[in-house]
Amino acid sequence: MYNAMDLTQKIYFNLMKVPKGKVITYKELAKSTNSRAYRFVGNCMKNNKFPDKIPCYKVVNSNGNVGNYSGKGGVKIKIKKLRFDGIKVVNGKIDLKRFGESLNNGGIQ
């Protein structure tokens, strides 16, 4: 069933569970799949096959930095989308205490 999904698929699936107005870090997203491959999460976003289906812009660095984005428009658009979701981005950073979602116990492992 779910366990049959590739790690990549699990990552995508869990990412889509992040509620509007929240973000998740690469590390937490990896953890939600019961893995520690947080670097690989970045690769999955870069290789994203469904740019329109998957909200990659919600994935940020653990230190609160917005991080990178290779979609059209680059980081600027990433920030714009985050703000559109009601997330406050100050000087390229996000307050994870307020907007971070851990999704532990809700994600597919």
Next chain:
DNA sequence: CCCTTGACCAAAC
């Protein structure tokens, strides 16, 4: 198999 490559992380400097 071994080697390289990342949209990263935490600690050390």
Next chain:
DNA sequence: GGTTTGGCCAAGG
């Protein structure tokens, strides 16, 4: 505070 360093994991060549 910033920058560097070593570690991390899965994919692909």
